[in-house]
Structures are given as C-alpha cells and as structure tokens.
Amino acid sequence: xxxxxxxxxxxxxxxxxxxxxxxxxxxxxxxxxxxxxxxxxxxxxxxxxxxxxxxxxxxxxxxxxxxxxxxxxxxxxxxxxxxxxxxxxxxxxxxxxxxxxxxxxxxxxxxxxxxxxxxxxxxxxxxxxxxxxxxxxxxxxxxxxxxxxxxxxxxxxxxxxxxxxxxxxxxxxxxxxxxxxxxxxxxxxxxxxxxxxxxxxxxxxxxxxxxxxxxxxxxxxxxxxxxxxxxxxxxxxxxxxxxxxxxxxxxxxxxxxxxxxxxxxxxxxxxxxxxxxxxxxxxxxxxxxxxxxxxxxxxxxxxxxxxxxxxxxxxxxxxxxxxxxxxxxxxxxxxxxxxxxxxxxxxxxxxxxxxxxxxxxxxxxxxxxxxxxxxxxxxxxxxxxx
Amino acid sequence: xxxxxxxxxxxxxxxxxxxxxxxxxxxxxxxxxxxxxxxxxxxxxxxxxxxxxxxxxxxxxxxxxxxxxxxxxxxxxxxxxxxxxxxxxxxxxxxxxxxxxxxxxxxxxxxxxxxxxxxxxxxxxxxxxxxxxxxxxxxxxxxxxxxxxxxxxxxxxxxxxxxxxxxxxxxxxxxxxxxxxxxxxxxxxxxxxxxxxxxxxxxxxxxxxxxxxxxxxx
Numbered sequence: 001x002x003x004x005x006x007x008x009x010x011x012x013x014x015x016x017x018x019x020x021x022x023x024x025x026x027x028x029x030x031x032x033x034x035x036x037x038x039x040x041x042x043x044x045x046x047x048x049x050x051x052x053x054x055x056x057x058x059x060x061x062x063x064x065x066x067x068x069x070x071x072x073x074x075x076x077x078x079x080x081x082x083x084x085x086x087x088x089x090x091x092x093x094x095x096x097x098x099x100x101x102x103x104x105x106x107x108x109x110x111x112x113x114x115x116x117x118x119x120x121x122x123x124x125x126x127x128x129x130x131x132x133x134x135x136x137x138x139x140x141x142x143x144x145x146x147x148x149x150x151x152x153x154x155x156x157x158x159x160x161x162x163x164x165x166x167x168x169x170x171x172x173x174x175x176x177x178x179x180x181x182x183x184x185x186x187x188x189x190x191x192x193x194x195x196x197x198x199x200x201x202x203x204x205x206x207x208x209x210x211x212x213x214x215x216x217x218x219x220x221x222x223x224x225x226x227x228x229x230x231x232x233x234x235x236x237x238x239x240x241x242x243x244x245x246x247x248x249x250x251x252x253x254x255x256x257x258x259x260x261x262x263x264x265x266x267x268x269x270x271x272x273x274x275x276x277x278x279x280x281x282x283x284x285x286x287x288x289x290x291x292x293x294x295x296x297x298x299x300x301x302x303x304x305x306x307x308x309x310x311x312x313x314x315x316x317x318x319x320x321x322x323x324x325x326x327x328x329x330x331x332x333x334x335x336x337x338x339x340x341x342x343x344x345x346x347x348x349x350x351x352x353x354x355x356x357x358x359x360x361x362x363x364x365x366x367x368x369x370x371x372x373x374x375x376x377x378x379x380x381x382x383x384x385x386x
Numbered sequence: 387x388x389x390x391x392x393x394x395x396x397x398x399x400x401x402x403x404x405x406x407x408x409x410x411x412x413x414x415x416x417x418x419x420x421x422x423x424x425x426x427x428x429x430x431x432x433x434x435x436x437x438x439x440x441x442x443x444x445x446x447x448x449x450x451x452x453x454x455x456x457x458x459x460x461x462x463x464x465x466x467x468x469x470x471x472x473x474x475x476x477x478x479x480x481x482x483x484x485x486x487x488x489x490x491x492x493x494x495x496x497x498x499x500x501x502x503x504x505x506x507x508x509x510x511x512x513x514x515x516x517x518x519x520x521x522x523x524x525x526x527x528x529x530x531x532x533x534x535x536x537x538x539x540x541x542x543x544x545x546x547x548x549x550x551x552x553x554x555x556x557x558x559x560x561x562x563x564x565x566x567x568x569x570x571x572x573x574x575x576x577x578x579x580x581x582x583x584x585x586x587x588x589x590x591x592x593x594x595x596x597x598x599x600x601x602x603x604x
Contacts, residue, residue, distance in 0.1 A: 111567065304424065306449035310391075310399065324423050325449035325493060330536055330573040332423060347423040347447075380405045380453070382416065382427035382445035 004317045004362045008205070008294060009154055009182060009353040014248075015207040021251035022209065025244040033232075033241045049243050052250035059253055060199065060216055061190040068215045068233045069246050073181040076200035076215040077105040077148075079226055079237065080177040084146050084198070085113070087222035088175075093143020095119045097174075099131050100338040103154045105200075106179055107334070110148075123149075128287035129158030129339050136165065140172045151180040151199075152187065155322060155335040155351055156286030157295025159187060166195040175221060181205055181213075185256040186264075186292050197221045203245070207356065208252030212245030264354045265293035267363050271352055272296045274367050279374055281384060285322075285336060285349055296352045297322075299336075299345050300370075302384030303377040308350055311373040317366055322349040391450060394484040399450040404460035406443045413508025417500040418580075424448030424493045426456055428500035430463075432508055437467045444500065448493055451486050455494035458482050459501050468505045474498065491534040492577060499532065521585045526551050526558055529585070533577045536570045547574070549596060557590040558582050565603035566595040 005013065025048060033049045034042025050064065057064045070076045081096075098110055100122045110120045121139040125131050131149055140147065147169050152159040162178055169176035177198035180189060184201040191199065198221060202213035217223055217236070229238025275282050281301040300308065305321025312319055320326070322333030323346060332346035341349075352366065378384060389396065408414075408429035418425040426448060431441040442463050444456040459479050463471040476498045480486045486494050509515050519525065530548055531541045542548050542562075550561040560578055564571055575593045582591045597603040 115567070302447060304448050304452075307399075307453065310450050314400070323449070324573070325490075329569045330489070330492075343423045380402060380445055381447045382407075382425060383447050385407075 001316050002362075004358070004366060006352045006354060006358065006362075006366060007318045007320050008355040008358075009351065010320060011204045011210060012207045012355050013357055014209060015252060015255055015356075017255060018208055018248045018251045022244040022248040025247050029243075033243065045241075045243050049241055049246050052243075052246040055250040056201070056214060056253055057216075059185065060201075061192045062216055063219070065234075066191075066216055066219055068217060068236050069242065069249075070213050070215055070237055071211055071239075071242070073103075073179065073200050073202040073204075073213045074105040075237075076202070076213050077103075077177070077179055078109055079215055079223070080198040080200060080217075081106065081109045081113075081146060081148055082226045083223035083236070084175050084177070084221070085118070086224035086226065088145050092145050093141070094145070095121070095141055095143045096145055097121045097123060097136065097139050097147045097149075099123050099125055099149050099160075101125055101129060101153055101156075101335045102148070102150050103179060103181065106148050106150065125158075125338055127340050128290070129153055129156050129285075129335070130287060130290065131160050131165070133161065133164055133168065137168050137172075140168070140174055144172070144174050146175045146177060148177040148179070151178045151183040151189065152292045153286065153335060154182055155333060155349075156297045156339065157182070157292045158287040159183065159290045159292060162189070162196065163194050169197075170195045182292055182295075185253060186261055186294060191216060191218065198223070203249035203252050206252045206256055209245050209248040212242050212249045214249070260356050261293050264356065264358070267354050267358055267360060268293055268296050268352075270360070270363055271354075271367065272298070275370070278367070279371050283345065285339065285341070285345070294354045296354075297349060298352075299341075299349045300374045301344070301348055302381045303348050303374055305346075305348055305350055307377055308348075308370065308373055311377075312366075312369060315365075315369040315373075317369060319366075320351045320353075322346045322351065390487040390490075391454075392484045394482075395451065395454045395486065398454035398457040398483065402446075402453050402457035404443050404457065404464070405445065407445060408441060408443050411504075413504040413506075413511065415500050415503030415507055417496050417503060424452045424496055426452060426497050426500045428456075428460075428497075428504040430501075430504045430508060432468060434512075437469070439463050439466055439468060439471055442501070442504075444497065446497075448496070449490070451490040452493040452496060454483055455479055455486070455497035456500070459497050463501055468508065472502055472505050474501065488534075488540075489536045491540075492536065492573075495532055495534065518586055521553055521558070521587050523551050523553055525585070526553065526560070526582060529581050530560070530578065532581060533574065536573060542574065542578075553588075556588055557592065558585075558588050559592045559594065561594045561596050563598050564595055565597050567603070568595075571595055 031041040033046035179200045199216035283299040285297040305323030306325040324332040336346035411429035412432045427445040549563040
C-alpha cells in the first residue's frame, strides 16, 4: 500500500522536475558565482543564480535586487528580525511587536532578544487565529522598531489581514516583517500593493529542495548582516551560494499553478466537511474561510493526538498533532492555546496538510482510517462517556 | 522501520489489555498530568478477606506509552494482594515493556500512580488508613521522585535538578537547578506543582528556576 503523506507543512516531497533542473548545477556548472572577470563556469553559475532570483522576485512583483537567498525559513526570519535590530541599534528604541501564534523561528528569536533587554509585545489573536488589529495598533509605540506578523499560520492555517497590518505599520512608520513560509505561491502576495518591508519565503513547502529559502527586503529597508564571511548576497548573507538550491527553488516556483491550489483546496474542503459531519465531537481549529488551501486542523475530543498519529502510521499515513506528548518541549501547541483553546483542545488536535501529490482516494482513506481510530480510542478513554 | 517504541510497547498500544470501567469498584483513581495532558483512570475489585486484586481495569486519555503502561500494569496487578501490587514500580513496568523512551517516562508513570492511588482509595474507603501525615521536606522530596527529567527519563531528585526544598506554613518552595528558558522548564514546573499542591496541608507551591550554580539566569 502506498504511504500517504499529509504532513506537507513540515516539508514537501521534492518534485522530480525540480531535481532535473538542479542536476546541471551539481555536475556541469558547479562553480561558485564569480565576478564577470573570472572564469566562464563561474560566470555561468552567476547567471543561473540571478535568473533564479529574478523568477522568484517576479512572483512577488519585487525587483531581483530585493531577494536574498538564505539556507532556511529559520535563517530568513532571524536575518529579518535581528538584521533590522542591528541596523537600527540605539537609533529608535528597543521595542518590537509580534503575535502569540508565530512559528518558532520568529517567536524564539523574540524570546532570545527579550533576554538581551529588548521589550516584545505579543498581540493576541481571536478564536479563529486572526490578529486583533486594534490591539496591534495600540501596541505600536514611539520606540517600536519592528512588527513581525506571519502571513498565515503553520498549524491552523489562518491567513492574517496582511494588507491592513502593512498599512498600520506604514502609517506608524514601523518596519514590517511577515513570515510567508506557508503562503508563498499558495496565497497571492504583491509587494507593490502590500507594503511589507521584509518577507520570509521558502522552497521546502512547495516541492522545492530543503536548505534554500529567501528573504525579500524592500529597497531601502535598514538591515545589517548577522553572519560574517565572504560578502555574498550583497554582503547580507555571506556564504558559498547554493546555486543548485536557488535553481531548484525557482523551478519549484514555476511549477505551482492556480489550478493546483484549487485542486488542493477541494481535497482540503472534503477533509474538513466530512470530519465535522461524520465524526461526533470534532472542532475545526483556525478560520473556516480565511485559510491557506493546504491546511485542515481538527480536534477530536476525548482522545490524544500522539495515539492518533501512531495508529495512522500503522495504516501508512503521516500527519502531525499539537499534543504536548508529540512536541519536543512536551508543551501543548502554543498556537492552539493562543486561539483560546485549552490543553484538551491541543491534546486531540491533528493537522492534515496537503500537496499536489495527494489524491481524492488518499483523502478518503485518511478519513476512514482516522474515524475508525478515533472511535476505537474513545472506547478506552475515561472522558466523553454518557 | 524503527520507532522509539519497541514491539512489546506497540503491541500493548495496539491491543491493550484490561481496558474499560468496573461498575461499583472497590477502589478507583483518576490521575492526570498537566505536563503532557494525559489522564488515566484505574478501577479495582479486591477480595475483602485475602486482599487479593481480583479484577482491575483502566481507561486512558493518553499517548501510546500511557496506554501501554496501563495495559502492562493491570496485567501485573491482577491476582496480587494490595500490599504486593502497591510495590509494583515504574521500573518494573518499564522492564516488562522492554524499556520506555526517556522522554515518555512521565506519561507512563501516571499509570503506575493510578494503580497505587486506586489501592489507596480502597484503603481509605475501608478504614485501613488512620492518620494523615504532615507534609515535611522529606515528604515533598519523596513525591518529587515521581517528577521526571525528560532529558534522561530519570527523576529530578536523582538527577540533582532540585537544588532546594522547603515547607513553611502551607507553602512549599522548590528550587530547580535550571533556567526558565530550558526547553522542559514549563513541563517540569507544571508536573512539580501538580504533584505537590494536592498534599492535604499544602496551599501554595512556588517553583523557582535559579540556574545551575544557584546564581540565577541571564
């Protein structure tokens, strides 16, 4: 039986066409990107890197010079936040604003900065995961250096009102970073319309390779490097250029179509609707409409998530859960707690994330297997009995 | 395919033994761990003459190791006297399961405690416990031996994570040799509070993270 992978928010399977596009840059044109006065293989490598940059920039309606390649979305978010702080040190203030449900690269960077004496305001979200804009507006002070609010959530898929957030930041003259790891190529974003100053994007969520991501930096945004080395990437991100990675990233970008996103959204809707209808005592986590197409997150009450995921694995199905038992820190998902859920809601939450490789047949098998497992586990649970 | 769980654990997880509820049990308990959210209920039937556990069942709102430990511990307890069953340790349960991953110890300890508490409930209901013991530093340390350090799967007392314990006028103060930004700080804190605050003469539990050398954390 074919293994069913529905943990595509963690990472996606590489598309073969991406691998084919990358191969020449491992075996034929494998040089680093040299200046135009050096050897020809290096010049070709540079051309490939710049072409990839241009393809990615175009999708955001940005200019190529505004895209910096990094190793991962973690690095992009670190460079955005720490880079701005370094650039503005002692010029403006020591206050920053973020939300309570950001992904770890953002939230843990802020936690580390708090230890260094910075002040961070964590703006709450409503029960569907949408950032409260009034609270956001109120939290921005004279000394605020940066606002970092994700475009969409990694666990519950809720999309933020990024246009309004960008407007608030522009109006208050504060730099705005957004982590778009889970929206890039899935939800349109045009930086000529949306005044975001920094945007984290990644290849690993769109069937591109791992180890390559990017940071969009709007022209003129003050950012200083956080690593030191050989001046690559406009001296903002020194290091040997990952040219096969960049080429693969661009190819992955090229392959995503709006039809594909519709296809994924349809499968996702079937998952959500059937679970809510067919399995009693289920709750959808996140916003029903304002939601990325690939995400369904359901709490099955009275049962524990790790038990569900382990049973699903016996059925050859890979998903993820917000249960504390599953997390590296043994803590319940901060996202589920952030939307006002209790530990119990996190305990039985299961995240299904789809990709272009999932099929309707797989979705049906997942629904059947999950329903059966949940009813079996409920039989041995001390809760929820009448 | 290599899981952190061995085949014995997986089998007890897939097909747990003694699952369910006993109507009119002689003793019962519900143990919960806010550190991971797991919960386990244990029911026992005891022969009033021989004090032998004639039937035992459990229910679990927990992860795989919680379910597997519930299954093995009820198997081990059945047919033993309450005195014998009380002595079944987490270590014995874990050995019977062929070893549990360290990070999962706290979910499995819950099932072991569930059995002990069900026996205690039986004893209390049948007038076998007469006087309440006042909480001392030693009582707290004994309880803290059930709080696991998730890094090692060993308890926090043994791994020297507890730097100081004091009891004063109903307030228990526990100092921990970690900083509050340690990945397991919150999980350990919740577990400590949960285990100490239910002591009958304790009304407040303070957990202080003071770092390795006791000089605080920066």
